[in-house]
Amino acid sequence: MQPTTVATINFKGGVGKTTVTWCLANVAAATANYPTLLFGLILRHLKLRIEPFPVPTIGVFMNKAGYRTNTGLFRETRLYMDRCRAVCEESQKDGFNVHWLENYVPDRVDVKRAIHFGGWAQQYTSDFVNLFKAIEKIV
Numbered sequence: 001m002q003p004t005t006v007a008t009i010n011f012k013g014g015v016g017k018t019t020v021t022w023c024l025a026n027v028a029a030a031t032a033n034y035p036t037l038l039f040g041l042i043l044r045h046l047k048l049r050i051e052p053f054p055v056p057t058i059g060v061f062m063n064k065a066g067y068r069t070n071t072g073l074f075r076e077t078r079l080y081m082d083r084c085r086a087v088c089e090e091s092q093k094d095g096f097n098v099h100w101l102e103n104y105v106p107d108r109v110d111v112k113r114a115i116h117f118g119g120w121a122q123q124y125t126s127d128f129v130n131l132f133k134a135i136e137k138i139v
């Protein structure tokens with residue numbers, strides 16, 4: 001099997017890169033039965049930022065989405081996601097292999113505690129299983 005690298009990136013701090021990576025690695029290892037290696041890369045300075053080559057496939061999705069069980073996505077979150085999708089579509093026209101993924105991860109306290117508690121909570125498994133499936137489709 002060809003190894004595949006999935007990187008969780010964002011220029012902003014504290015948006016959930018580590019949490020999402022950890023949760024996706026759990027899905028990869030547990031549900032898809034992939035041998036999984038998880039590591040964190042901390043760049044000491046923005047000057048050291050890396051530029052992957054060849055330019056990778058990019059999947060864009062929303063973490064910490066404003067969501068309520070009874071009413072669904074917050075209106076402003078939906079608007080923001082629509083805007084992001086439009087930007088992805090424009091970038092595609094410019095030749096970038098970028099995909100907007102509709103699989104958002106809600107802002108949830110059990111996700112917040114995921115790494116800290118070291119467990120795998122049933123309540124959020126489907127969010128990350130679906131996100132992982134969407135990633136599998138584009139890589």
Ligand SMILES: Nc1ncnc2c1ncn2[C@@H]1O[C@H](COP(=O)(O)OP(=O)(O)OP(=O)(O)O)[C@@H](O)[C@H]1O
Nearest residue numbers: 013014015016017018019064105106107108111112
């Ligand atoms: N979907 C979510 N719902 C609620 N809390 C979340 C979610 N995703 C991440 N968090 C919380 O947000 C905080 C920042 O997450 P995390 O450390 O993963 O971000 P990061 O992008 O890796 O940050 P850094 O730039 O410092 O490396 C943590 O407290 C984490 O538990």
Ligand SMILES: [Mg+2]
Nearest residue numbers: 016017018019
């Ligand atoms: Mg981090």
